[in-house]
Every structure is written in structure tokens, then in C-alpha cells.
Amino acid sequence: MYGNAYIDPNEKANAMLAGEDPIKLAEFEARIARGEKIEPKDWMPKEYRKQLIRMIEQHGHSEIIGALPEGTWITRAPGFKRKLALMAKVQDEVGHAQLLYSAAETLGKSREDMINDLITGKSKYSNVFNYPAYTWADACIIAWLIDAGAIINQVANAKGSYGPYCRALDRICTEESFHLKYGHDNVVTLATGTPIQRKMVQEALTRWWPPIMHFFGPSDKISSHTEILMRWKVKMASNDDMRQQFLNMYVPKIWDLGLVIPDANLKKNEETGKWDYTEPDWDEFKRVINGGGPCNAERLAVRRMAEEKGRWVRAALLRKDEKYVTPLA
Amino acid sequence: MEHIKELLYKMADDLLVIGHRNSEWTGLGPILEEDIAFSSMAQDKIGHSQALFQILHELGEPEPDTNAFMREAKQFHNAQFLELQNDDYDFSTIRHFLFDHADQLRFDNLANSSYEPLAKVARKIKGELKYHVFHADIWLNKLGNGNEESHARMQTALNNAWNYALGMFEKGDYEAQLIADNTFEGEQSLQNRWLAVITPIIEKANLKIPAEKDWEPVLGGRKGYHTENLDQLVNEMSEVFRIEPGAEW
Numbered sequence: 001m002y003g004n005a006y007i008d009p010n011e012k013a014n015a016m017l018a019g020e021d022p023i024k025l026a027e028f029e030a031r032i033a034r035g036e037k038i039e040p041k042d043w044m045p046k047e048y049r050k051q052l053i054r055m056i057e058q059h060g061h062s063e064i065i066g067a068l069p070e071g072t073w074i075t076r077a078p079g080f081k082r083k084l085a086l087m088a089k090v091q092d093e094v095g096h097a098q099l100l101y102s103a104a105e106t107l108g109k110s111r112e113d114m115i116n117d118l119i120t121g122k123s124k125y126s127n128v129f130n131y132p133a134y135t136w137a138d139a140c141i142i143a144w145l146i147d148a149g150a151i152i153n154q155v156a157n158a159k160g161s162y163g164p165y166c167r168a169l170d171r172i173c174t175e176e177s178f179h180l181k182y183g184h185d186n187v188v189t190l191a192t193g194t195p196i197q198r199k200m201v202q203e204a205l206t207r208w209w210p211p212i213m214h215f216f217g218p219s220d221k222i223s224s225h226t227e228i229l230m231r232w233k234v235k236m237a238s239n240d241d242m243r244q245q246f247l248n249m250y251v252p253k254i255w256d257l258g259l260v261i262p263d264a265n266l267k268k269n270e271e272t273g274k275w276d277y278t279e280p281d282w283d284e285f286k287r288v289i290n291g292g293g294p295c296n297a298e299r300l301a302v303r304r305m306a307e308e309k310g311r312w313v314r315a316a317l318l319r320k321d322e323k324y325v326t327p328l329a
Numbered sequence: 330m331e332h333i334k335e336l337l338y339k340m341a342d343d344l345l346v347i348g349h350r351n352s353e354w355t356g357l358g359p360i361l362e363e364d365i366a367f368s369s370m371a372q373d374k375i376g377h378s379q380a381l382f383q384i385l386h387e388l389g390e391p392e393p394d395t396n397a398f399m400r401e402a403k404q405f406h407n408a409q410f411l412e413l414q415n416d417d418y419d420f421s422t423i424r425h426f427l428f429d430h431a432d433q434l435r436f437d438n439l440a441n442s443s444y445e446p447l448a449k450v451a452r453k454i455k456g457e458l459k460y461h462v463f464h465a466d467i468w469l470n471k472l473g474n475g476n477e478e479s480h481a482r483m484q485t486a487l488n489n490a491w492n493y494a495l496g497m498f499e500k501g502d503y504e505a506q507l508i509a510d511n512t513f514e515g516e517q518s519l520q521n522r523w524l525a526v527i528t529p530i531i532e533k534a535n536l537k538i539p540a541e542k543d544w545e546p547v548l549g550g551r552k553g554y555h556t557e558n559l560d561q562l563v564n565e566m567s568e569v570f571r572i573e574p575g576a577e578w
Contacts, residue, residue, distance in 0.1 A: 067356035067364075074352045075562070078570040078578035079394040080379045083352075084372055090355050091368035098361045136569040136578075194576050302357070310359025312482065313418050316475025 016047040016228060032233050037163035040106035040328065051234050052162050053107045054123075060100035061118045061125035063093045065299050066146075069129060073139040085182050089143065092175045099171065102327045103164040110324060119304045127285060128211045130293030137190055137197075137204035144183030145208065148250055149215045151176050152242050161233035184253075191257040198258075205254070206262045213263075213280040214288075216243040222282065247275040330388055332503030333444055335406075336513055337388075339501065339551050340435070341381035342407035345397055346559070347428060348374030349566055350415055359418050366464055370425070373457050380450045387446065398567040399574060402559040409550040410493035412559040419479075419486040422472060426465035426530075427494040431523050433458040438519065443511040466530055473534025484536050491539045495520070495546035 017025070024043050031038070038044055067090050074090060077083040101111040117123035128146055133139050151173060158169035190201035217239040229235040237245075247266075254261060265278045288296070351371035358364035382393035390396055411428065415421045436458060439451035472479040498520040501507075508515040531538055549555070570578065 064356065064361070071356040073569075074355060075349050075565050076568045078572075079398065080375065080382075082578055083375055083566075084379075087352055087355070087368055087372050087375070091365055091372075094355065094361055094364045094368070098365070101361075189577060193578075194573050196573055197576060306357040306359075309357075309417060312478050313359035313363075313472070316472050316479030 017045065020045050020047075029231065032161045032231075036161075037166060038161050039163045040326075045232075047228075048232055048234065049107050051229060051232075052165065053104055053109050055234065056100055056104040056107070056165055057109065057114045057117070058124050058126070060097045060104060060114065061123060062129065063097035063100065065118075065125045065129045065303065067093045067097075068299055068302055069131075069133040069295075070139050070142060073133065073136060076136065077139075078136065082186070086139070086143075089179050089182055092179065096168075096172050096175070099168040100165075103162075103168045105327050106164045108326065115307060119300060119307055121291065121300060124289060126215070127289050127293070128215055129299060130288050130296045131208070131211050132295050134207070135200050135204060137187075137200035138207065140183060140186035140190060140201065141204045141208045142183070143179055144187045145212050145250060146215065147176055147179040147183055149212065149242075149246050151180060152245050152249075153216070153237075156236040156242065159233070160236055188257065191259060202259055205259050209262050210280060210284070212246075213243070213277070214285045216240075216246065218282055218285065219279065244274055247277070251275070332506040332510075333447070333512060334385060334388060334390065335501045335503045336507055337381050337385050337447070339406040339408075341378050341385065341397075342405045343411050343428075343432075343497075344374045344378035344381065345566075346405070346407045346562065347411040347424075348372075348378060349562055350411065350421075351425075353415055354421065363418075367421075370461050370464070373461065377450075377454050377457075380454070381447075384446050384450065394570065395574070398570040400563075402555050402563045403553045405553065405555060405559060405563065406551050407555075407559075408493070408497040408499065409547050409554075409556055409559075410490070410496055412550075412556060412562060413493065414558055417482070417486075419472070419482040420490060422465070422468045423483065423486040423490045424494075425461075426469045427490060427527065428497065429458065429461040429465050430527050431494075431497050431519065433462050434519055434522050434526065438514045442513060447512070469530065469534045469536075473531075473536045480535060483534070487531070487536055488539055492543075492545050493547045495544060496548050496550060498523075499546065499548045499551045501551055 025045060028038070028043060028045065028048075038048075070086065070090050070093070074083065074086050077086045101114055104114060105111060114123065118125065128142075133142060154169050154173050154176065158166050158173060160166055160169075187201060190197040192198075220238045220240040226235050226238070230238075251261065251266065263278050265276055267276055268274070269276045287293070291297075348371045351367045351374060354367035355364050355371075358367060378397070379393055382390075382396050385396060386392050391399070410424065413420075413424070433455065436451045436455040439447055440455055442448040442451065469483070472483045474480070498516040500516050504515055507513040528538065
């Protein structure tokens, strides 16, 4: 799973390029335009490095924080088959964090610094994980639809310009495609199951629909700063385009299961070929991303507790003669 | 076949319970690599448990999901050692080390069991356990020889775990029969081999096994006597399944 990186819309393109050598910058942009990958030791604008670190780091954080709402359902998963599958899935997510932190480390920020920024609240993670997974069906909806959204986002970003991130994403997408099948199978089982199961899954969908609509980030109308990041192939698709792609792929599948999406305005517009929907509540999105969601405090508290409890283990592993080495790719 | 069922139940329950405990580290480990390692071991343990419940089913017991997730805690036969909370990484590592060596030796022996369905499963499982033991040995050594704090923590955890660990070798009512028909070597023999294997590894980790005069195995688990930790765990692991036991999940 994954959340769309939240990029500060107030940063202006000019400020982002201040102080860069124009010849090197032109060469860098030409390489990207030719479809070449940028590698860790290559020259890159400061802002490119900064935005990538922020984006990859947020992605890594989303994986480990995302392991928490799903992780609480591992011990509760019904039956051997579901337990084994959910364990493997959440294990994959933690493995994705490991891959992503390594990719971000190639840009010069250590895993320890990234985790510190996470637990002090300096660095963000996907907003969806600030909502609770009340029932088993919530965990199933997350596994299907949040992972589906993640795949749309990640398949796009895997075509980006930074080599280590693209390679990590290629592998992540392969694993996520299994998660999607796992999630879909779970939701189908519940939606075609007993009345209690159908009720559970409908309620979970109703709860999760607003966070799912938020998942791809603010509407392009209020998030117009991304032109330079698109040119640098840091950001590969606009938020609204990804949201449309998601709706196109998954709304019919949800309806096929006889589930009701809680948006009376949701329908495909025959003229534009795009989906019409009620504009998500972006004030709510901002409120949650800035700490006001139902689970922000709990998620960070759990993560802080894990860091605190594990500190002695990490200290015991340190050797005086060893020093930190940045991963190469 | 009652004697074989007794053996299978205690093993299946040990693995089901420790598998759940291992899985609780997912998302909370001291380093990401350990979340992943404990999750791998959890998947193996639960898978091994399922394989044993399948043999039980073939012997006329309920099918694996019902058997594993519809019993009450007092019907479980796991050693109390395995139901204790994970606590910190020190206790979890010590338990992992002590249990997995016993588990590996048990399956090694059962690979030659006269009861072929179990022998067949044991031959497959013992290959996987090599890695569990490998992982446990590395961490025992790293933390036992790490720094002053890690050493002290590991020694304390070992002291606290020891009598519970001895409870893993509690004999059942059918012990003599299991030995007589070559199904299993017996708990006493297993415990002796276990001590012989773990003692040098513990010493190498700069730790000390508690003095023998203080050994008091914590018994009862095999007969259904458990701590409240198991009630909590059984309720949790069955919570969703019991909403609609007959349904497909």
C-alpha cells in the first residue's frame, strides 16, 4: 500500500530553482527528457533531491504505519488460510518500507533520521492510515481498494526519473498485485456471504469511501504547483487523473458485488467520459493530515513505543569500528 | 490412536500459540528486518500447526479451522511458556531460542517416527526449522555479547524463561506408549538432547543457565491449565471466526 506524497502547494517554481547552475540544470533536464534514469552519484538540483527524499520517505512511512491498522487483524483473521495470507501481506508492506528507506538513503538521509522525523511528526505518511479499521471487513476493504489505489500511483511513479526509486517500485508493484487479488477475494467472500458478512463489508465500504477519495491527494484545481515536478518526472500523473483511473477501474467492480458507494452523485459522464462525483471534503483532508484525524496520535504513539522499546537492541548492535555507509542503489 | 492424538494436539497447539505471538511483532520490531523475520517464522509455525491439525482431522477430529479456533483455552494443550506475552525483545528472543531448539529436535526425531503421516510432515518441516534456529542463535550471541545492558537483559530474560521452558517437556498420559511403539523418543530424552545442544550456545553468548537446584518446571499446560494470557489470545484469534462459525471467510 502507499499514500500519495503530499507536496506543499505554496512552493513556487522560481524558489525551487534558486542558485542552480543553469548549464548543469539544462543537461539534467535533457537527460530526463530523453528518458534516462538519474542515479545516486549523478548531479541533481537540490530541490529534486529534497522532493524525492520527501516523497520516498513518506512512501516508506506509509508502509510501516499502514502495517498497524492491518497488523491488528493478523491475530484475529478468521481461519488458517486468511491468517497466513494476511501475515504474508503485512510482512510485504514492512519489506516495502525497508526497500524504500534504502532508496531514500541513496539520496543522503539515513533511515534513523527518517524514522525520527516520522515519530516527531515532522514527516508525513498517507492520510488513510489515520482512520481506524473497526472490523475484519475494514481490513479487507483496505487490502483491496487502498492497495488498488496504491498500484495506480506506483505504476505511474515507477516510470519516473530516479533509478533506485523506480527499481524499488517495480518490485513493490509485483507484490502489490498479489495483495490486490487477496483483498478482492476477501471482499468477494464477504459480499457474497451471509447477511452479517454483507452488512459488515457494506459498512466498511461506507466508512472507507471518503478516505479512498482523498487518497490521491487534493484536486488539481487546488494543487497546481506540480508543473516542474512533472517535468522532472518526480510526479508522473496528476491527482485527478489518478482518481479518475481508479474510479474507472473499480467502481464497476464494486457495483458488481451489489455494494453501495455512499455518493449519490457518482456516475460516469457520457459527454466527458469522466466520472462525476461529490467533491471530497478537502478541509477534512487538511485537518487529518495536520494531526486532527481519529488515529494520528495513536499511530505515532505506537510507532514511538516501538522505537523506544527497540532502542537497547539497536544500541547493542553498534560496533565502534563500523561506520554508516550509504547504500549505492 | 489416542496416544498419537495427544502428541499431535500438544505440538499443534504449541505452534498455533507461538505462531500468533511471533506475528505480534509485525510492525513493532526493534528494526524492520526483525518484523520481517518474526513474520516469516510466524507463517511457518502457523503453517506447521495447520499441517498437524490436518493429521488430527484425518484421525477423526474436527476440521482444522474448527478445531483450532472453536475450542476454549482450557482445551488447549500448549506449554504455558508459549502463551506468555511477548514482553520485550529480550524475552521474545530467549523464548524463540529455547523453543525453536526443542522444536527442531522434536521434528528431527519425528522424521523417523513409526507413525508415517507424522514422519512425512516432520521431514518437510525440519528443513524450515534450520533457519529458525539459525536466527535464534545469531541473536542470542549478538545480544548476550552486545553491551552491558543487552547482556543483563538477556540474562534476566533467560532466568525468567527457564522454568517455563522446562515445562515444554511435561509428559502426557500416553508417554510410555509413544516411546514403546517408536512414535516418539519421549520428553525426557528430548529434554536431555535439548540441554546438550543449547548449553554450549548459551555459554558462547556469555550467559548462564540457572543453577539446577532451582529448576522447577512450570507444568499443567499439557493438561489444560493455563495463564490468563491464553484466554486473551484464544478470544482474539477466534474473534472473527466465531461471528459466524459455519460461514466461509
